[in-house]
């Protein structure tokens with residue numbers, strides 16, 4: 001069966017690897033990994049051979065992609081809120097209400113709504129994460145001074161800590177419940193003392209957050225659902 005209608009991206013995997021891999025990514029793209037010497041013809045052949053499976057995966061991935069319209073559910077602090085989109089002439093903005101996330105936009109284009117929603121998450125992350133950081137940092141004996149909160153939209157991680165002591169958190173973390181936010185904060189602050197995830201790091205985590213492994217598991221489960229938006 002021809003599969004000309006399936007768009008895909010090719011990543012060259014060098015000479016060492018020998019196989020062609022096909023993956024349907026969470027954001028709905030088809031990604032092919034292939035060694036340098038494999039030509040496009042052979043890649044198309046592999047796509048074509050797996051077309052049925054790829055289409056099936058694409059369909060289920062697309063069904064879970066976030067939607068930006070009234071009724072679509074979006075998480076905040078671990079709870080799901082339906083969007084309530086209203087087109088207005090005045091100032092755009094987002095408000096958290098009992099009934100959901102009230103979004104005022106000039107037009108109801110999904111990209112416009114998405115932008116407003118990102119702004120909301122960023123504003124809330126600035127408040128919520130700063131508050132948690134200020135509460136947690138002073139309780140950790142090795143943290144001399146509460147680091148300044150830095151936020152960034154990240155795809156694959158929740159936070160990072162570099163050797164200079166700069167701690168950065170993923171803005172999307174504000175979608176997770178507080179107990180998972182706290183876990184990421186303690187985790188990154190633990191890196192101020194241990195730069196790897198070795199036994200020293202684990203002991204430090206055990207001492208300050210005995211159930212951190214469970215929280216890490218929960219965060220991973222949540223991960224894919226909130227990292228793509």
Ligand SMILES: [Zn+2]
Nearest residue numbers: 187191196197
């Ligand atoms: Zn780490």
